[in-house]
Amino acid sequence: MDLNRSMSIEAEPYPYEFVPARSALLIIDMQRDFMEPGGFGEMLGNDVAELRRTIEPNRKLLAAWRAAGLQVMHTREGHRPDLSDLPTTKKVRGHSKTSIGDPGPMGRILIRGEAGHDIIPELYPLPNEPVIDKPGKGAFFATDLHAILQNRGIKQLLVTGVTTEVCVNTTVREANDRGYECLVPADCVGSYFPEFQEMGLKMIKAQGGIFGWVSDSTHILAALANGLTVGV
Numbered sequence: 695m696d697l698n699r700s701m702s703i704e705a706e707p708y709p710y711e712f713v714p715a716r717s718a719l720l721i722i723d724m725q726r727d728f729m730e731p732g733g734f735g736e737m738l739g740n741d742v743a744e745l746r747r748t749i750e751p752n753r754k755l756l757a758a759w760r761a762a763g764l765q766v767m768h769t770r771e772g773h774r775p776d777l778s779d780l781p782t783t784k785k786v787r788g789h790s791k792t793s794i795g796d797p798g799p800m801g802r803i804l805i806r807g808e809a810g811h812d813i814i815p816e817l818y819p820l821p822n823e824p825v826i827d828k829p830g831k832g833a834f835f836a837t838d839l840h841a842i843l844q845n846r847g848i849k850q851l852l853v854t855g856v857t858t859e860v861c862v863n864t865t866v867r868e869a870n871d872r873g874y875e876c877l878v879p880a881d882c883v884g885s886y887f888p889e890f891q892e893m894g895l896k897m898i899k900a901q902g903g904i905f906g907w908v909s910d911s912t913h914i915l916a917a918l919a920n921g922l923t924v925g926v
């Protein structure tokens with residue numbers, strides 16, 4: 695496959711043209727505490743099944759993306775063990791009995807280095823794939839993601855992960871304002887709330903793609919497979 699040759703992916707509001715060499719797959723917060731039964735997300739009363747349906751499409755997309763030799767990056771939401779990067783407002787929001795930094799089902803909740811903070815085994819990063827530890831919802835706030843993307847010549851992002859209306863949407867908006875073109879495959883992003891899943895995706899592609907494009911992993915896999923055939 696010629697990684698510098700532009701490819702087209704069926705998407706809304708119109709086809710997404712991308713250059714593989716200038717693109718990265720950015721997988722947002724597929725962490726055990728959000729995704730696994732018995733984790734922090736479930737402890738708060740959320741149905742993790744709504745998120746777990748994204749694992750298999752992400753796994754297939756990640757495998758194809760890696761096989762094509764393309765760049766992958768991962769993010770994790772979390773904080774320093776001493777909580778020095780945790781705003782008090784975030785700590786106390788929701789008046790939950792158990793909050794960030796407290797002992798949880800899989801170690802201290804959303805603290806770097808704890809089991810629950812880490813990425814699920816199905817999508818575990820390879821050693822050459824940068825992992826961005828972020829203290830906020832957006833992947834650009836208080837991280838070196840923008841610098842890494844610039845250094846690697848990345849202009850286009852496939853953004854997947856959880857949750858659609860929170861960390862995925864915030865990251866897509868941050869990326870869009872920095873000049874990146876974002877494509878979001880609907881089956882690879884998930885929300886605890888079906889209505890937010892629907893509206894979170896509509897908000898991205900509305901008004902001519904005001905924040906980006908929405909597609910499906912099957913269309914991306916088809917474009918990669920086609921690129922493999924025509925590029926040889």
Ligand code: TIU
Nearest residue numbers: 723771856857860861862
């Ligand atoms: N990663 C991410 O979306 N963090 C959240 O806190 N999401 C919620 O939906 N709460």
